[in-house]
Amino acid sequence: MDLEMVLATTRANLAFDVDDPWAVTLTVRTGDDNWVPWVFARSLLTDAMVAGGATLDPVGDGDVQITAHGSHVLVELDSPSGHAILRLPRADVDRLLDEAEQLVPEGSEVLDLDVELALLAGEDA
DSSP states (O other): OEEEETTEEEEEEEEEOTTSTTEEEEEEEEETTEEEEEEEEHHHHHHHHHHTTSOSSOBOSSSEEEEEETTEEEEEEEETTEEEEEEEEHHHHHHHHHHHHHHSOTTOOOOOHHHHHHHHTTOOO
């Protein structure tokens, strides 16, 4: 999908992984084949889509803020190394969330504490 970053065009991938059903990953090309992943809550993206232009106030209080308006979704990314506002086609975001919902419906996610504790301890899960 093509995105606009400030006044430049860049490439990005928006992905969902069933192994981390609470998150989505937006990987953005920053130049010279450098790709930077941004992992944020799936619910943040869903909440922005539900708000869907009822307000232009972004959803999110942290480094990722999202506003859905018309045929686009604006994703604002803020970090110590830079700031960007990306414009994603709303149809692509809708498609990703629909596929995620088919794979792992929101609210049906399962947390295996033994596996998570093993991973935190540096052990094989």
